[in-house]
Amino acid sequence: MRIAIVDESATRAAVIGEGLAAFDDCELFVVTERRGLVARIAEIDPDIVLMDLGNPSRDMLEEYFAVSRALARPIAMFVDESDDEAIAASIDAGVSSYVVDGLAAHRIRPILDLAVRRFNAFSRLQADLAEAKGKLADRETVDRAKRILMDSRGLAEPQAYAELRKAAMDQGKRIAEIAEAVVTAHRLMGGT
Amino acid sequence: MAHDLTIGFLPLVDACLPILAREHGFAEAEGLTLTMVRDMSWATVLDRLLYGHSDAAHLVAPLAIATTLGRGRPAAPLSVPFVLGLNGNAITLRGDLADRVCPPGVLGDPRAVGEALAVVARERKAAGRPLRFGVVHRYSSHNYMLRYWLAACGVRPDADVEISTVAPPFCADALEAGEVDGICVGEPWNSVAVERGAGRIVLASAQIWRRGVEKVLALRESVMEEKREAAEALIRALIAAGRHFVDPANWEANAAILARPEYLDGSAELIRRAISDRLLLARGGEAVHYPDFMFQYREAANFPWVSQAEWLYTQMIRWEHADFSPDEAARAARVFRPDVYRAALLGTSEPLPGASSKVEGSLAGLTAVGTQQGTMTLENNRFFDGIAFDPHDLAGYLKRLP
Numbered sequence: 128m129r130i131a132i133v134d135e136s137a138t139r140a141a142v143i144g145e146g147l148a149a150f151d152d153c154e155l156f157v158v159t160e161r162r163g164l165v166a167r168i169a170e171i172d173p174d175i176v177l178m179d180l181g182n183p184s185r186d187m188l189e190e191y192f193a194v195s196r197a198l199a200r201p202i203a204m205f206v207d208e209s210d211d212e213a214i215a216a217s218i219d220a221g222v223s224s225y226v227v228d229g230l231a232a233h234r235i236r237p238i239l240d241l242a243v244r245r246f247n248a249f250s251r252l253q254a255d256l257a258e259a260k261g262k263l264a265d266r267e268t269v270d271r272a273k274r275i276l277m278d279s280r281g282l283a284e285p286q287a288y289a290e291l292r293k294a295a296m297d298q299g300k301r302i303a304e305i306a307e308a309v310v311t312a313h314r315l316m317g318g319t
Numbered sequence: 320m321a322h323d324l325t326i327g328f329l330p331l332v333d334a335c336l337p338i339l340a341r342e343h344g345f346a347e348a349e350g351l352t353l354t355m356v357r358d359m360s361w362a363t364v365l366d367r368l369l370y371g372h373s374d375a376a377h378l379v380a381p382l383a384i385a386t387t388l389g390r391g392r393p394a395a396p397l398s399v400p401f402v403l404g405l406n407g408n409a410i411t412l413r414g415d416l417a418d419r420v421c422p423p424g425v426l427g428d429p430r431a432v433g434e435a436l437a438v439v440a441r442e443r444k445a446a447g448r449p450l451r452f453g454v455v456h457r458y459s460s461h462n463y464m465l466r467y468w469l470a471a472c473g474v475r476p477d478a479d480v481e482i483s484t485v486a487p488p489f490c491a492d493a494l495e496a497g498e499v500d501g502i503c504v505g506e507p508w509n510s511v512a513v514e515r516g517a518g519r520i521v522l523a524s525a526q527i528w529r530r531g532v533e534k535v536l537a538l539r540e541s542v543m544e545e546k547r548e549a550a551e552a553l554i555r556a557l558i559a560a561g562r563h564f565v566d567p568a569n570w571e572a573n574a575a576i577l578a579r580p581e582y583l584d585g586s587a588e589l590i591r592r593a594i595s596d597r598l599l600l601a602r603g604g605e606a607v608h609y610p611d612f613m614f615q616y617r618e619a620a621n622f623p624w625v626s627q628a629e630w631l632y633t634q635m636i637r638w639e640h641a642d643f644s645p646d647e648a649a650r651a652a653r654v655f656r657p658d659v660y661r662a663a664l665l666g667t668s669e670p671l672p673g674a675s676s677k678v679e680g681s682l683a684g685l686t687a688v689g690t691q692q693g694t695m696t697l698e699n700n701r702f703f704d705g706i707a708f709d710p711h712d713l714a715g716y717l718k719r720l721p
Contacts, residue, residue, distance in 0.1 A: 161489075180363055180366065181358055181359055181360075181363050182359070182360070182363075183359035183360055183486050183488065183489070184360070184486065185360040185362035185363060186360045186361050186362050186455070186456050186484050186486055187483070187484045187485065187486060189362055189391065189484075190456075190457050190483065190484040193391050193457065194457070214370070215370050215371075218366050218367070218370040218372070219370070219372075223362070223363075223366065
């Protein structure tokens with residue numbers, strides 16, 4: 128079976144491709160370039176196309192699937208109504224899939240399931256990374272705010288932290304937000 | 320009662336009404352909290368709507384009908400209780416081509432530009448390099464308006480030229496790279512092409528059909544029934560946004576809101592041109608005022624006339640070269656829901672027409688029409704070729720078209 132993975136994120140395409148490589152009857156083609164996409168798909172002549180849901184080239188590709196007489200085998204969206212749940216899961220994960228007409232559902236399902244799992248894993252990874260980056264930045268801001276309070280008001284470190292914490296509780300905000308405000312105010316007042 | 324609604328949209332100026340309903344508190348005043356979800360292709364907007372990521376969507380009108388009729392995927396009934404606007408699209412040609420078919424500094428005359436283009440189309444076809452046009456979706460008013468115009472000027476859209484899909488954000492690229500000779504797209508994407516020197520605007524879609532239906536608010540039929548109260552509140556909020564949008568005093572502020580990264584992520588200056596009906600046709604030129612380039616509010620522009628749905632269905636049949644089916648026509652007609660629009664606005668100061676269907680393109684000047692409430696005057700709403708669309712005889716209308 129020939130599977131084309133179309134994704135402008137080369138990293139995500141690689142993560143999915145790696146998973147699908149476990150199927151031994153599958154030949155994988157990864158396309159990350161927007162330019163010449165339709166010609167490339169025609170060349171690959173895939174049985175299944177997996178594409179990230181938000182890919183800006185989807186309308187163009189769907190039109191090609193719908194009208195191209197060059198395709199020997201018509202491609203449809205994977206929308207056999209009996210598989211509605213599977214499609215809903217893939218849409219939730221952010222995968223859109225197109226399948227050659229007549230390809231049996233039992234051959235499609237494992238591939239789609241795996242793509243969904245890989246897509247979800249990739250999203251979690253991204254979210255974790257963003258959270259970790261956010262936390263690191265927060266900690267730096269809080270440290271800087273503490274330093275400002277210690278220098279300007281002669282507080283010890285635990286007191287400075289307690290002041291930030293109290294302000295956050297009083298105003299129903301996160302400590303990092305209060306710290307950010309302190310740092311900004313300090314900069315505006317001519318501090319560095 | 321408070322309701323949350325999620326609305327999908329593409330970064331186009333005519334996504335303005337739901338965005339402004341949210342930003343100016345018109346939604347809040349109706350007890351609605353709106354969340355806007357931006358995507359980059361209609362396929363994604365539609366998937367999110369069908370699989371419940373969104374409750375409603377900014378959608379190209381023909382796609383709502385195609386989805387209901389099951390074109391390209393299993394049928395999923397959609398409902399359109401509100402039209403987000405009329406027209407607002409333009410045709411932009413590569414500079415060298417524009418120079419051959421349209422005088423400089425003005426929007427062309429559709430008949431004259433079309434006939435000049437027909438000559439070029441024949442030359443190019445004979446040379447084995449047919450003219451190529453990009454439209455934003457095969458089920459778009461852009462596709463139908465472009466084809467309507469070409470066919471009326473003696474160009475056979477499927478035989479003499481090539482028409483393919485190019486997503487709005489890539490239209491300027493495609494022109495610049497020579498992948499297409501012309502595009503039919505909404506704003507700000509014509510103006511983006513102009514700013515980059517990739518092309519010249521030669522026609523506005525309003526010159527082809529003075530009051531052509533464009534984007535609609537679409538919901539799944541089942542969702543509209545379940546959330547009927549919220550849907551009606553949304554209609555009232557969108558009407559308030561429409562009134563605000565067309566007031567020149569608000570153009571500057573609204574352009575700035577629409578330009579924000581979470582909405583169109585573009586230039587407020589270019590967006591303002593469309594909002595104010597003042598387009599720069601070529602780079603470095605003077606702005607040209609073309610009244611009603613976009614038409615978002617007056618004359619009950621947002622009323623979902625059943626005849627508009629039926630006109631779209633005739634064009635779908637026409638360009639699919641399919642047989643007219645009375646049953647399909649009836650299903651297409653039911654997509655537009657004037658009953659919901661009326662229920663939402665009954666007892667407000669908004670005019671409601673007496674009829675729900677009209678002969679499209681039959682008025683040459685100001686005409687007072689009967690109403691259910693308020694007073695209403697319609698203006699010129701003609702097609703450039705003068706052929707009117709009578710919804711009582713769809714098959715006969717199709718026979719009259721080239």
